[in-house]
Amino acid sequence: xxxxxxxxxxxxxxxxxxxxxxxxxxxxxxxxxxxxxxxxxxxxxxxxxxxxxxxxxxxxxxxxxxxxxxxxxxxxxxxxxxxxxxxxxxxxxxxxxxxxxxxxxxxxxxxxxxxxxxxxxxxxxxxxxxxxxxxxxxxxxxxxxxxxxxxxxxxxxxxxxxxxxxxxxxxxxxxxxxxxxxxxxxxxxxxxxxxxxxxxxxxxxxxxxxxxxxxxxxxxxxxxxxxxxxxxxxxxxxxxxxxxxxxxxxxxxxxxxxxxxxxxxxxxxxxxxxxxxxxxxxxxxxxxxxxxxxxxxxxxxxxxxxxxxxxxxxxxxxxxxxxxxxxxxxxxxxxxxxxxxxxxxxxxxxxxxxxxxxxxxxxxxxxxxxxxxxxxxxxxxxxxxxxxxxxxxxxxxxxxxxxxxxxxxxxxxxxxxxxxxxxxxxxxxxxxxxxxxxxxxxxxxxxxxxxxxxxxxxxxxxxxxxxxxxxxxxxxxxxxxxxxxxxxxxxxxxxxxxxxxxxxxxxxxxxxxxxxxxxxxxxxxxxxxxxxxxxxxxxxxxxxxxxxxxxxxxxxxxxxxxxxxxxxxxxxxxxxxxxxxxxxxxxxxxxxxxxxxxxxxxxxxxxxxxxxxxxxxxxxxxxxxxxxxxxxxxxxxxxxxxxxxx
Ligand SMILES: [Ca+2]
Ligand SMILES: [Ca+2]
Numbered sequence: 001x002x003x004x005x006x007x008x009x010x011x012x013x014x015x016x017x018x019x020x021x022x023x024x025x026x027x028x029x030x031x032x033x034x035x036x037x038x039x040x041x042x043x044x045x046x047x048x049x050x051x052x053x054x055x056x057x058x059x060x061x062x063x064x065x066x067x068x069x070x071x072x073x074x075x076x077x078x079x080x081x082x083x084x085x086x087x088x089x090x091x092x093x094x095x096x097x098x099x100x101x102x103x104x105x106x107x108x109x110x111x112x113x114x115x116x117x118x119x120x121x122x123x124x125x126x127x128x129x130x131x132x133x134x135x136x137x138x139x140x141x142x143x144x145x146x147x148x149x150x151x152x153x154x155x156x157x158x159x160x161x162x163x164x165x166x167x168x169x170x171x172x173x174x175x176x177x178x179x180x181x182x183x184x185x186x187x188x189x190x191x192x193x194x195x196x197x198x199x200x201x202x203x204x205x206x207x208x209x210x211x212x213x214x215x216x217x218x219x220x221x222x223x224x225x226x227x228x229x230x231x232x233x234x235x236x237x238x239x240x241x242x243x244x245x246x247x248x249x250x251x252x253x254x255x256x257x258x259x260x261x262x263x264x265x266x267x268x269x270x271x272x273x274x275x276x277x278x279x280x281x282x283x284x285x286x287x288x289x290x291x292x293x294x295x296x297x298x299x300x301x302x303x304x305x306x307x308x309x310x311x312x313x314x315x316x317x318x319x320x321x322x323x324x325x326x327x328x329x330x331x332x333x334x335x336x337x338x339x340x341x342x343x344x345x346x347x348x349x350x351x352x353x354x355x356x357x358x359x360x361x362x363x364x365x366x367x368x369x370x371x372x373x374x375x376x377x378x379x380x381x382x383x384x385x386x387x388x389x390x391x392x393x394x395x396x397x398x399x400x401x402x403x404x405x406x407x408x409x410x411x412x413x414x415x416x417x418x419x420x421x422x423x424x425x426x427x428x429x430x431x432x433x434x435x436x437x438x439x440x441x442x443x444x445x446x447x448x449x450x451x452x453x454x455x456x457x458x459x460x461x462x463x464x465x466x467x468x469x470x471x472x473x474x475x476x477x478x479x480x481x482x483x484x485x486x487x488x489x490x491x492x493x494x495x496x497x498x499x500x501x502x503x504x505x506x507x508x509x510x511x512x513x514x515x516x517x518x519x520x521x522x523x524x525x526x527x528x529x530x531x532x533x534x535x536x537x538x539x540x541x542x543x544x545x546x547x548x549x550x551x552x553x554x555x556x557x558x559x560x561x562x563x564x565x566x567x568x569x570x571x572x573x574x575x576x577x578x579x580x581x582x583x584x585x586x587x588x589x590x591x592x593x594x595x596x597x598x599x600x601x602x603x604x605x606x607x608x609x610x611x612x613x614x615x616x617x618x619x620x621x622x623x624x625x626x627x628x629x630x631x632x633x634x635x636x637x638x639x640x641x642x643x644x645x646x
Contacts, residue, residue: 035091038137039073039113040066040098043080044106055568056535059083065104066097071582072535072568082113084582088137122146124259124267126407126422131372132391132434133269135486140466141374143391143434145269145485148441152489153261154273155444160257160436161298161313161342163291163320164250166223167277171251171409171420173265177258180311182221182277184214185294185303190287196238203236208282217306221277223250227415228283240284245414250277252425253319255409256433257440265422266407269437269485273444274311281320291320292333295344299337314443317436318346318358319429326361334361343451345436347428349381360385365439365455368392368478369431375399376470376478380428387455388462388479389471390434394426397470406430438485442492446523449492453523460520460551461487464501472504480550481518494522498553498571500581509562509590515555515583519547521573528572532557535582537565547571562589 042062047053055072062083063070071084085094094112101110127133127146134142156178169179190208195201206215211224225246233243258275259268278294280286297303300312316337326334334344344364349356359366359381366385369377369392376382376389376397393405408430410423439454449457462481465471471478487497498519507513521527532542532555540560546553559565565585572578 035114036088037091037094037112037114038085038088040070040083040085040094040101041076041080041109041111041113042083042101043078043108043110045108047079047108053081055533059535061106062101065101065106067100068097071566072580073582074578074580080109122149122261122267123263124261124265125263126266129407130266131404132393132406133267133485136463136484139372141370141372141391141482143438143483143485144463144487145434145438146267148438148485148489149261151493152272152441152444154270154437154440155447156272156274157447158315158440158443159274159276159311159313160270160315160317160440161276161278161295161309162250162254162257162317162433162436163278163280163294163298164253164317165226165248165281166221166250166279167254168223168248168251168409168411168417168420169277171255171411173255173259173262173268173409173420176260176262177268177271178274179258180274180276181219181309182279183294183297183306183309184209184211184218184221184279185290185297185306186211186217186279186282186286187290188216190282190290191239191284196236198237199235201235203239203284208284208286210283219307221279223248223279223417224282225413225416226281226283232283236284246411246416248410248413248417248423249281249319249429250279252408252410252423253317253429253433256406256430257317257437259409265409269434270440270444273437273440276309276311276313286320288327288330291318292329295333295337299340299342301336301340312340313342314447315436315439316342316344317433318344319427319432321347321349321356321359323349323351323353324357326357330358331361334358334363338363338451341450343439343454345432345439347432348383348386350379350427350429351381352379353381355381355383355385363451365435365451365458366479367428367432367435369394369426369428370465370469370471370478370482371396371399371401372404373399373401374466374469374482375401377426377428377431379426380431382471382474382477384476386477386479388435388458388481388483389465390431390483392426392428392431393424398473399469434483438483438488441485442488445489445492449523456549457491457520457523458483458488459549460518460547461491461497462518462551463487463499464516464518467502467504472501475552480552491520491522494524494573494575495577496521496525496527496571496573496579498569498579498581500569500583503583503585505586507559507585507587509559509587511590512556512558513585513587515542515557515567515569515585517553517555517569517581517583518551519553519571519579520551521571522575522577525573525575525577528574528576529570531570531572533568533570535566535568536584537563537587540565542567559585559587562587 073082098110131139133145186209227246230243278298280294346359369380405424410421412421459480500517540557542555570580
C-alpha cells in the first residue's frame, strides 16, 4: 500500500507539469505507467470562442450526458471548455465517459484532459519524497513548485543571499549550481565578554566562529560545523543550551533552493538561480550585529573592511531569529536592504508562540510553516505579522498527521564536515527557503519587481488553508494562505489566479454563510470584477467583497433551506482574463439542532485525488547509505534564542 502510494506521488508530480511541452519520447513512459485524468475538454456543436455560455445550464447538460456530476472550470481559446470529473480516474475510464458523452450527439468532441510530461522529466531519486514541492492534488500542503519549472527554473541574473551557518559548496548536489562569492561575517568577539549567568564563565574569543584557520571575518563562507560539546554546554548553558552535533543548517537551506536537477538526491526549487552564503551563525548561534552586516553586504550595501558584493541579492533568506520584538537596529537594517531592492524573507520561529524577530519587523515577508496536510506545524510561530505559510514538515497543530519531514542536503560529520549526506528536517527555517526560491523564480521572470510587489504577488497567489486546520479557523494569524509556486508565476506574468476555500462544516439553513477565496489580478493589472455564479441549490444572492491586499475574497449568502449549494467564483482582471474556481457547501436543516453534514469543495487547481491519504514518504528510508534526521524545530529554537540575545 505504501509503495503504491509512493508510485502515485511520483507519477502525479511529474505529470502535472503543463501540457504541450511533451515530446514523442514521453509516450513510452506514458504506456507503462497508469495515467490519471481529472478533467475533460468539452466542445459542444456550434460553440465558438466568442459565444457566451450559461455555465450552470451547460454544466447540467454535460453532466447529464456524462451520467456523472461535473464541475465547470474554465473556457478555452478554442470554444471548448474544461470540466472537472467528480474524482480522478484512469485514462481508460475517462475515455469511456468521453465516448458516452459523444454518443449523445450534442458534442463536437469530448477528450480527457491528459496530464503530459515535460521533455525534461525530474529524475532526482528523492524527488518522490519532496511532497513540499508537489501540487495540492498530491499533497494538500504542497507548494506546487514542480509545475512551475516548465516556466522557469530561475535566472543566474537573480541572486538569493542566504544568511546562515555557512555552506558546504562541494556537496555533489550543488555541482553546477550558480554559487556566487560569499563571505564569513562571524566576528571573533561574537558573544564574548559577558559571563554566563548560570556559571560565571565567559565565552572565549573565536568560540562562535569556530574556524581557527580563518579567524574573524574572512572571504570563506564555508561551514566548519557548529557542534556544541558537552563541556561547552556545561560551561555556557545560558548561551548554548544542550550539547548537539553540527546540523549543517546553511547547506540544508541552500540545497532547498539550489540543489541541481541531476539524477542525484533532491531537486532544488530554483536551480538556475544564483545563491550566495553570508555566514553569520556559528556555535551556539550568532549575534544581530553580525547578521545585520551580513544582510547589508548581501544586498549590495557597504560594510567596513569587506569588499563590496558584486552579485547583490534581490532576495535575502533569513532562516533565523530570536524571541522578542523587532529592535531599532534590525528595523533599520531591513529598511536599508529593502531600499536596495531586496525582499527580506524571514522565518517566524519554532516556539509554537508569537512571531520572532526579525520576522516581526515591518516590511519583511514573514513565513510560518505547515505540514503535508496543510495544517499549522506544531512548532510554528504565528501572529498578525505573518505574511504567508510554506511547507515546514512535522506534525500539525490540529491534524497530527503523518509528520512527513522535508528532505535536503546535509553532511555526515557530527563536528567538522566529512562526507555528503541528505537529511530530513522540520522547521520554519525550512519553510522560508520555499518562499525565497519562488521569489527568485518570480524575479527571474520580472527582474524589476519591488519587495512590496513580490510580497503582494506571493500573498494574492497563495491557496486557502484546508478546512479543519488551525489556520483556516484562525483567519489573520497565519498570513494570506499557503505558498503556491505555479500561481505565483502566473500572477507575475500578469494573469489572475483564484483559489476557493473549502467551507467549514456546520452550515444551517437561514443562517448567513461566508464563502472565501484567495485571488488577485496578476502583476500590472487591477481587478475588474469578482462574481459568484450559483450552479446548484435553492436560488440565493451572494454579496461579494475583496480581494484585499492579502487576496482575501468573501461571498456571503443565506441559504433558505437545507441542501447542496454550489457556486463558481470568477475573478476577471483589467486585461479581460479570468480565473475561476468552484465551491460546494452542504447545508443542514435549521432545526431541530443537528450538525451539518461534511462539506466538500473543488478547487480548479486541486482536482480530486485518487488517494485519500497523501504521501507516507517520511517513514520510508531514503536510498542513501548516510541519512541524518535534522531535529530542526528543537535544535534551532536554541540558536534562535541566542541569535537575538546579543
Ligand atoms: Ca572566519
Ligand atoms: Ca539533485
